[in-house]
Amino acid sequence: MxxxxxxxxxxxxxxxxxxxxxxxxxxxxxxxxxxxxxxxxxxxxxxxxxxxxxxxxxxxxxxxxxxxxxxxxxxxxxxxxxxxxxxxRYRDEPTGRIRLNVFSDAALLLLAPVLPLFGERYPDIEVDISISNSMVDVVEGGFDAGMRFGATVPEGMIAHRLSPDVRWVVAGTPDYLRKWGTPVHPEDLKQHRCLKFKVGTGKIYDWEFEKEGLQLAVPVFGGVILDETRMAIALACEGSGLIYAAEPILAPYVKSGSLELVLEDWACVSPGFHIYYSSYRQQPLGLRLLIDMIRDIAPLG
Missing domain, CATH: 1.10.10.10 (Winged helix-like DNA-binding domain superfamily/Winged helix DNA-binding domain)
Structure with missing residues (x-):
C-alpha cells in the first residue's frame, strides 16, 4: 500500500x-x-x-x-x-497547538493571568488545556507538557520553575472560628471539621506543618473529601470547615475577610509551580514562548 x-x-x-x-x-x-x-x-x-x-x-x-x-x-x-x-521558527507569526495537562491551582494562578496577552501576541497558537489534579502520564496522554507543584513532577522529566516556593496555610471563616475555636497547634485540628484533600494518586493528604525544625504530618477529620481546590474554597467560605491550601490561592479570600488564616507560625513551604515535558521530545516553539511569557509576567512573583 x-x-x-x-x-x-x-x-x-x-x-x-x-x-x-x-x-x-x-x-x-x-x-x-x-x-x-x-x-x-x-x-x-x-x-x-x-x-x-x-x-x-x-x-x-x-x-x-x-x-x-x-x-x-x-x-x-x-x-x-x-x-x-x-x-x-522561520515564520513571521508562530503557529501550532500546545496541549497541556494542568493542576487546577496552576491554571488559575499562572495561566489565567497570562493567556489573554499570549493569545493577543500569538493569535495563531492554540492552547489546549486539560485541567486535572490526577497524576497523568503526559507522554501517554498525548500532552506536550504538564504543570503542577515541583514536589509532584514525575522523575525523568525536563522541568522549568514558574513561580517561587509556596507556603501552605490553614484558613476558616470568622463565623466558623468563633463557633469552633481557633487552633493554636496542628494537633488541635483533630478537634475540628476539616476539608480533606485527595492527591493525584488517590491518597488522602495529611496536612503538613513545620516550625523551628520540627515537621508534622497531621491526619485530619471531616465529612467531605475533595480533589479540587475551588470546591474546597466554596465550602470553606460557607463555614463547612477548615481548608488547607497554597497561600496564593487563598489570598483574595483572606484579603476580602471571607477567610482568616490560622496556624501561620506552622506554615510549611514547598517547591512552587513547574512546567515539565519529556526529555525524549523536542520542545515545541509555542511551549517555549508560553514559558517565556509566564516568566516575564511572573503572576506569583
Whole structure:
C-alpha cells in the first residue's frame, strides 16, 4: 500500500486512538467527532486488510497488528512533528497547538493571568488545556507538557520553575472560628471539621506543618473529601470547615475577610509551580514562548 495523504491522516488518527484508547478523547485531540474518527480507522483497516483495534462498548484495545503499526510509525511521525516545529521558527507569526495537562491551582494562578496577552501576541497558537489534579502520564496522554507543584513532577522529566516556593496555610471563616475555636497547634485540628484533600494518586493528604525544625504530618477529620481546590474554597467560605491550601490561592479570600488564616507560625513551604515535558521530545516553539511569557509576567512573583 502506498503512502497517500489519506493514509497519512488516518495514521495520525490511529496514533491518537492508540494513545488514549478512547475515540472520544482522541477525537478531542485531533478535532473530529468520535464517529468520524471511528469511520476513518475502519477505512484504514479496510485498505490495510487487517484489524488494528478491538472495540467493545466499554473499551478500545490494540490488536497485535495495531501494536506492530504503533511501534513502526510512532517515531517517524514524531519526527515529522518536530520538523514542522523547526520550520515554524522561520515564520513571521508562530503557529501550532500546545496541549497541556494542568493542576487546577496552576491554571488559575499562572495561566489565567497570562493567556489573554499570549493569545493577543500569538493569535495563531492554540492552547489546549486539560485541567486535572490526577497524576497523568503526559507522554501517554498525548500532552506536550504538564504543570503542577515541583514536589509532584514525575522523575525523568525536563522541568522549568514558574513561580517561587509556596507556603501552605490553614484558613476558616470568622463565623466558623468563633463557633469552633481557633487552633493554636496542628494537633488541635483533630478537634475540628476539616476539608480533606485527595492527591493525584488517590491518597488522602495529611496536612503538613513545620516550625523551628520540627515537621508534622497531621491526619485530619471531616465529612467531605475533595480533589479540587475551588470546591474546597466554596465550602470553606460557607463555614463547612477548615481548608488547607497554597497561600496564593487563598489570598483574595483572606484579603476580602471571607477567610482568616490560622496556624501561620506552622506554615510549611514547598517547591512552587513547574512546567515539565519529556526529555525524549523536542520542545515545541509555542511551549517555549508560553514559558517565556509566564516568566516575564511572573503572576506569583
Amino acid at each position: 502506498q503512502l497517500t495523504r489519506a493514509n497519512l491522516a488516518d495514521f495520525m488518527y490511529f496514533l491518537a486512538v492508540a494513545r488514549h484508547l478512547s475515540f472520544s478523547r482522541a477525537g478531542l485531540e485531533v478535532g473530529i467527532s468520535p464517529s468520524a474518527l471511528s469511520h476513518a480507522i475502519k477505512a484504514l483497516e479496510a485498505r490495510l486488510g487487517v484489524r488494528l483495534l478491538n472495540r467493545t462498548t466499554r473499551n478500545v484495545t490494540l490488536t497485535a497488528a495495531g501494536q506492530e503499526l504503533l511501534a513502526s510509525i510512532r517515531e517517524p511521525i514524531d519526527r515529522i512533528d518536530q520538523a514542522m516545529d523547526v520550520l515554524n
